[in-house]
Amino acid sequence: MFIQIHEAWTLRSYIVVVVLLVLSIAGLSQAAHWISLDQAKSEIEPTVQLLEETDTHVLIQWDISGFYVDDLKLNGVDYQRINLSKSEQLQFGNPGEPSFPTLVEIIKFPHNSKGKVGIIDVEWEKVGTFKLPPKQMPTRDDGSSSPPFVFNEDAYNSELATPTEIVSVNSVQGWGGVPVAGVSINPIRFFPSTNTLEIARRMVVRVDFVAGNTDIVQPRVSNPKMQQVHQASILNYRQLDLRPLDADENEPVRLLLVLREEALETSMPLINFYHSTGLRTEVILADEIEDPEVLKNIVREFFIGGLEYVFFIGDGHRFESDVPMFYWDPEDPGEQVNDTDTHSDSWYVCLDEPDEDGFDDHLPDLAIGRLTYEGPDDLAELEIQIAKIMDYMTWNFEQRDNINWLQRSVLVASDDEQDGVPVYLIAKRGVERFDYGLPAPDMIPIYGDDNDVNINTVIDEVNGGGAGFFNYRGHGNETTMYRPLHNRSIDGNIVRQMDNRNMPFILVSSACLNANIATRRADCILEIFQKYNGGSVSAHGSVISTFTDGNSYFDQRIFRAFFDDGVYDLGYAANLAATELVIRYDDNRWPCIGRMNMRAYIWLGNPALEYRFVDPFDLEVDIPGALIVDTEWIEVSVTANDEPVENVRICVKNEDDSIYQVGYSNNDGELIIEFDPRLEGAQLLTWSAYYRDAFLSQGEILVADGFGVIRGQVIDAAEEFVIQDAEVLLSPFNVEVITDVEGNYVINGIPEMGDYTLLVSAEGYNSQIREGIGVVEEEVSVENFEMRFGEVALDSTEFNQLLEADAQFQRDLIFRNVGNDELTWNVYFEMQDIVIPYELIDSREIAEQFGDFRLNGVVFVEDHYYVAGGNNNRDPNYFYKLDRDGILVEMLEQPERSFGVGIQDMAWDGEYLYGSSSNSIFQMTLNGELVREFDGPYNPNTALTVDDSGNLWVGNGRMPLVRIDTDGNILEEIPNEYSVRALAFYPDSEDGYSLQIMERGLGDDPIIHAANPETGDIRFERNIMEAEDDIPAAGLFASRDITNSGWSLVGIINEGASRLLKSWYLDFEIDWIEVDPSEGILGADEEGTTTLALNVDEIAGGTVLETNLILENSGRDPLISILVTVEVESENSVEEKEDFLPEKITVSNAFPNPFNSTTQISVGLETQGKLTVTLHDLSGRRVSTIYSGVQTAGTHDYSISADLMPSGLYLLRINSGTQQFVRKVTLVR
Secondary structure (H helix, E strand, C coil), X not given: CCCECCCCCCCCCEEEEECCCCCCHHHCCCCCEEEECCCCCCCCCCEEEEEEECCCEEEEEEECCEXXXXXXXXXXXXXXXXXXXXXXXXXXXCECCECEECEEEEEECCCCEEEEEEEEEEEEEEEEECCCCEECCCCECCCCCCCCCCCCHHHHHCCCCECCECEEECCCEEECCEEEEEEEECCEEEECCCCEEEEEEEEEEEEEEEECCCCCCCCCXXXXXXXXXXXXXXXXXXXXXXXXXXXXXXXXXXEEEEECHHHHHHHHHHHHHHHHCCCCEEEEECCCCCCHHHHHHHHHHHHHHCCCEEEEECECCCCCCECCCEEECCCCCCCCCCCCCEEECHHHHCCCCCCCCCCCCCCCCCEEEEECCCCHHHHHHHHHHHHHHHHHHCCCCCCECCECHHHEEEEEECCCCECCECHHHXXXXXXXXXXXXXXXXXXXXXXXXXXXXXXXXXXXXXXXXXXXXXXXXXXXXXXXXXXXXXXXXXXXXXXHHCCHHHCCEEEEEECCCXXXXXXXXXXXXXXXXXXXXCCEEEXXXXXXXXXXXXXXXXXXXXXXXXXXCCCCEHHHHHHHHHHHHHHHHCCCCCCCHHHHHHHHEEEECCCCCECCCCCCECCEEECCCEEECCCCEEEEEEEECCEECCCCEEEEECCCCCEEEEEECCCCCEEEEECCCCCCCCEEEEEEEECCCECCEEEEEEEECCCEEEEEEEEECCCCCECCCCEEEEECCCEEEECCCCCEEEEEEECCCCCEEEEEECCCCCCEEEEEECXXXXXXXECCEEECCCCEEECCCEEEEEECCCCEEEEEEEEEECCCCCEEEEEEECCCCCCCCCCEEEEEECCCCCCCCCEEEEEEECCEEEEEECHHHCCCCEEEEECCCCCXXXXXXCCCCCCCCCCCCEEECCCXXXXXXXXXXXXXXXXXXXXXXXXXXXXXXXXXXXXXCCCEEEECECCCEEEECCCCCEEEEECCXXXXXXXXXXXXXXXXXXXXXXXXCHHHCEEEEEECCCCCCEEEEEECCCCCCEEEEEEEEEECCCCCCCCEEEEEEEECCEEEEEEEECCCCCCCEEEECCEEEECCCCEEEEEEEEECCCCCCCCEEEEEEEEEECCCCCEEEEEEEEEXXXXXXXXHHHHCCCCCEEEXXXXXXXXXXXXXXXXXXXXXXXXXXEEECCCCCEEEEEEEEEECCEEEEEEEECCCCCXXXXXXXXXXXXXXXXXXXXXXX
C-alpha cells in the first residue's frame, strides 16, 4: 500500500483507523444510502477549512464524516458507486478503470506563480468492501445512444490501490484579474483485487506558491460584480479595495453594447434606462466589424478600465444582421473528445493568455449575453424582447390573484437513465432539496417519473400559478426540449401556449442544442421563448451537443449562485457556474468536458439583468429638491419602511443629460454626493435611485442662481474682538463660508425663495442658529453674530479617599460656569460612554517566543492566558501558559489524541478546560491532563464555548450552532449561515445576544456576530479587522478579569506571519462608585454639584481602586478628567496610618521622556512610610508594579523598563496613602 504524492512531499503522519461497519450491500436500494464514519451521526457534507495562508503557501484541511452509496447495474454486473456529497456527483477515473469521487477547491495564487502540492497529514479509515463501477465514456444530452461499455480487467485484478494520485493542483489561469487554480483531493483508496475501500476522514494539504514562467493574467480595474463571484468561489479570496465611483469623466464604462446601426433606434429605451440609472453604457456599431479578433480587442480595452457586461444585439449566424460569434476550435493538449469545436460568445470574455500547459483561457472575465432578430425587416422581434426587459427591470407587472408568481420556480426533468442512473432526476432533486443559505423560490417539480403529470401540467403551472423561473434538465435538440414527460416534447407550439399572463420568466435549459443560433437560420427553441410576449425574458442554453455530467453540475451550481451566494446578475451567475465547472471537471484530466460545455453555453438575453423573486417595494429617497450655485455637496439617505437600504445606485445627471455623479448608499442607507466641479449656473438636475428589489425612484433638483446677498461679521460678545475662521452654513442649500481676518463673511447668488437659516460655529464658543432670514433679489441682508461661551472651573482634578473595609461614603463635587453663556454638562467614568463594543483594547505578538505559528484556542483563567498551539503539525502539541503581558510562563502538553493541528477552540466552565479536536471534545485540567473525552456533533468541532448553564455550544463553518451537554447529547440548534471560526459566551448581555461568534467573513475579515439562544436570531456586530491581512484563528473567549472594568473578548488573529493575542471591549462597568445627578445645565456664573457615592463593601482590604471621572460639557474645556483614587484599609491599616504613612513626598518628572527602553523617576520621602509606584496604560490597566512596600526616608530612584511593551502613552502613579501623583511617560520604539 502506498500514497503517491504530487510534486514529492514527505508524509509526516499516516494513520489507519479500522472501523467495523456492518453493511448489507445486497440490501441497498436504488436510492443513495448514507454511511457515517462517526456512528449514528447525521448526514454531513465534507467540510473544508483554510488553516493558514502566507505569501508562500496555504494549508487546507478537508474533513469527511461519511459517504453515500448507490447500487448500480452496469453490463449485467452489480456495482456500488461512492459519493461524498448529495449535490455534487464528481466521479473521475480512466475509462474502464474504477471511478472515484473527487473534492476540489479553487485557490487564489500570487501573480507569476504556480503550485506545488503535498499531503501534510491524513487519517485513513477502512470502511468495508465495495465494488466501484468502471468509469465510462462521457455521454451527451442530445438523445444519442451511450458509448459502448468499457471494462479494464487488469485494473480490477490489481493489488495496488487506486487512484495513485491523491492530491493535485491545476495549472494557474486568470479569472477576472485574479490568478486561480483548482486543488483536488481523491480522498479514497480502493484495492480492486479485494474490493477493499478506505476513506480519508481528514486530510491536510499544503500548496506552495513557486515561481512560474510568465504572468498570464490580464490586469484590470476592480469590478465589484466579479469580486462577489470570487468571494463565492475562491477559498482564500480577500476582497480588494474597490475603485471609488466619481464624476463622469472618471466613471468607467460598465456595459458595452454591440449592435448594427439598424437596431440602434429599437434599442434606445434600454440604452436610455441604463444611462438614466447610472450604469454607463458605450455603444459600438458592428456594421463594419467582420473579424471577431477586432471585436475582442475592443472588449479587452474596456475590460482593463472596469467593464462589467458585454451585450450583443444581432443574430449569431452568418447572414445579414449578425454580430459575429467566434468559431472556437482550441488546440487543447490532451483534449480527446470529438466534435468539441463550436461557435461561441464566451470566447469574447476569456481575455487571459493560455496557461502553462497550453490550454486556451476558458475562465470568463466578464458577463456576456445577446438578443437575436432575423434581419432588418424583423426588428419587431427585437422590440418585443427589449419591451420585456424594460417591463422586468421596472416591475411593470400585474398582480396575479394574490400569488407572487416570481417566487415560483418550475422544474421539468426527464426520467431517462444513463448507465442505469436517472441522471436528470438526480440533478433536479439536488436543486430542489438543497439547503440554500438565502431566501429561495418555491420549487414546483414536474418530473418524468410521475405518472400524474404531462405536458399540460407544465402549461397549467406556468399560466395558472405563474413562474418566475423555468428550468429544464434532459435531452434537447434545436427545436424541442426532447420528450421529458411520457414521450411528449416541449416544442414551439407548447411554448406559445406558456404565456405566463405576459409576465416573462428566467429560463435555464440544461440540455443540448436548445440555443443553436449559429447554424440554424430559423428560430431555435430558446429564441421562440424569447421572441413572443410571454415566455422568457432571458434564456440560457447550449449552442451544440454538450456533456451530461457538465450540464448537471452547471444546472445545480447556477441555482446555488442565486440562492446561496446572492449573485443575482444573470451573466455573473452563469460566469460563476461555468468557471467552477471548468476548474472542477478539468483538473488536467481526460476528457475536458468542462471546457467544452463552457464554450457552448450562451445567454439569450441581457447579461446585466438581475433575477427577481420578491415583491417590489418603494424607496424613500431624502434628497434636496433645490440647490444654489456653488453648492459643494449634498447628503442623500435611502430607506424603505423606515429601514436603511444599502447598495442603492444614485445617479445625478446634468441638464444636458450627461451623467454628473454616481454613488452607492452605505449600510446606513446614506451617501454624500460631492459636486466637483461645483455647480455652475441655474439649471435643472435629474436624479434616479435604482435597486434590484424596488421600484425605480426619480426626481429633479433645481439649481437656482439668484442675486441676493447675505453678509455680516462674527465677534466675541464679551471682548468684542473679531473671530476669524468661524464657519457660516446657509440652509437648506448647504453653502458654507469661512470668516476672514476681520471676522467678515459674505454669501452671494442667493435666490428669493423663502426663508433661510444660518448656523454659525467657532471653536471655543456656543453655536448660534438664526432662522427666518429673508432674501430680496439684488439687495444685501446683514446678519451679525456675537458669540458667547461657557467655561467650567474646578478647585481640584484629583479625588483621594481612604475608606475602611465595607464602608459607604458620599462626597460632593462642586464646579462653576465662569463663562458668559449657559452650558450643558454630564459626568461619566472614563471609557464608560465612549467605549464602543468590540473596540480594540490590546494587541501583542506572542508566537515568536515559542516558535509555534499555528495558534488556535485561547482562554483567560486565574490571571493567565492559555493558548492552544498546532505546533506546525509536529507532535506533541502544547498549551502555552502566558502571563498578563503575554510572556510565556509554562508549556503544557495537549492530550495525545489531539494530533495534527491540535486543539482548536477552547472553553472554561470554572473547573475544567474544554478543547475541540477532530470529532472529539476533551475535558481537561488546567495542567492539560485529560479528564474525559466525548464525541461532539461535528468532525471537526471547530468552535466551542460553555454557556452559563454549564452546557457547550459547538460550531463548524456554516453548519448550525449546536448546544450539547457534557455527554455530547444534542439539546438544541440555531440555524447559521456564517463561516464560524470560534465561539464565546457573554452572560451579561443586556438583550440576550450572549453567544459571540467569530466569522471568517468577506475577504477573510474577522467579523463578530452575536446569537440569542432564546430566539435563535443572529445579528451582525462588527468587523474587527485592524490590518489588511487580519485573518481569524479558531479562538475566542469572554472574561470579566482581563480589564477589571467589565467584560471583554480575547482571541487569536493571524496577521501575515504574526500571531496576535488581541482583546476587545464588550462593555465597561464600574460598580463601586456612582454619581447623582449625572447631568444638568448651568447658566453663566452658576454653580453645579454632583455627589459621588462610594461603596466598597465587596472590595477586599488593601485594594486600591482608581478611575477617571469625566466632566463633559459644552464649554471651552469640553472634557475635564478628575482622577478618583480610593484605598480600602486592610486589617492593620490603622497602624500603617500611624506609623508608615509619610507626612510629605516629592516626585520628579520622568527622564528621559519620551524614552525608548528605560526611564527613571525620583521620589523623596520626608519620613519612612508606605509607597507604591505602578505603571498603567490609558485604559487604567496596571501594566507593572515598580515598587510596593515600606520605604525609608530620603530620595529613591526607580527605573522603568519597557522591553516588552508596545509604543504609546503610559501613566506612572505614585501613592503614599495620603498623597497621589501621576506622571505621563511616552514610549517610542
